[in-house]
Amino acid sequence: MKLYYFPGACSLASHIVAAEGGLKLSLEKVNLKDHKTESGHDFFGINPKGYVPALALENGELLTENVALLMYIGDKAGLTHEGLERYRLLEWLAFISTEIHKSFSPLFRNPSPEVAQAAREKILNRLSFINKRLNHAFLMGASFCPTDAYLYVMLRWAENMKIDISDLKRLYEYKAHMAARTGVRAALAAEGLA
Ligand SMILES: N[C@@H](CCC(=O)N[C@@H](CS)C(=O)NCC(=O)O)C(=O)O
Known part of the structure; x- marks a missing residue:
């Protein structure tokens, strides 16, 4: 499997899941400004959506969208759940994708102070919701997912x-605890972020 990524972008999440699960991924960096991959290909020719992450599968198909990749890689690595907990996992992924990830968009676009403040307040509000529900070492209990x-x-x-x-406080400690994990450190190092 080959992951098309940009260092520190949302594609890092799929990279971390693979590293935590001991799955070998090949990596190809994408320049998100000119949409060229590091081996010189036009990224639009690979993924017409033009954004990362994208995962080239062994059968030649391409899988896109964070939620899909995180489930796919997580399933392969044995890091997902069954039964109702599987839907709870999807519930969290959807919350992070639509309520947090996409709320950062204005901050990447040189916003006015008012727009930037509104985006920061919304993100902090959503993170504080998670903070109140963080009762274990990981978001969904005692194990990483x-x-x-x-x-x-x-x-x-x-x-x-x-x-x-x-x-x-809980989220603050959680971030430090996540940053110290072997798989997280390996993915960060591979993306040149260590
Ligand atoms: N809906 C997509 C959004 C992915 C996304 O926002 N990717 C960003 C990096 S974090 C990107 O590649 N932006 C460049 C662009 O849109 O051209 C998903 O959830 O996978």
Whole structure:
């Protein structure tokens, strides 16, 4: 499997799940400005959506969208759940994708101070919802699952965008605990972010 990624972008979540699950991925960096891959291909020719993550499967198909990749890689790595817990996992992935990830978009577009403040407030509000529900070492209990990788990437972004989570004590500690994990460190190092 080959992951098309950009260092530190949302594609890092899929990378972390593979690393945590001991799955070998080949990696191809995408320049998101000119949409060229590091081996010189036009990324639109590979993924017409033009964004990362995208996962080239062994059968030649391409899988896109964070939620789909996180479930696919998570299933292969034995890091997902069954029964109702599987739907809880999807519930968290959807929350992170639509309520947190996409709320960062204005902050990447040189926003006015008002727009930036509104985006930061919304993200902090959604993170504080998670903070109240974080009762275990990981978002869904005692073991790591794909939701943790996605949430961790969002917490890195929050720090980069000067969203202060130090009052969200559980989430603050969770971020440090995630950053120390072997798989997380390996994925960060492979993306040149260590
Ligand atoms: N709906 C997509 C959004 C992915 C996305 O926002 N990717 C960003 C990086 S985090 C990107 O590649 N942006 C560049 C672009 O849209 O051209 C998903 O959830 O996978």
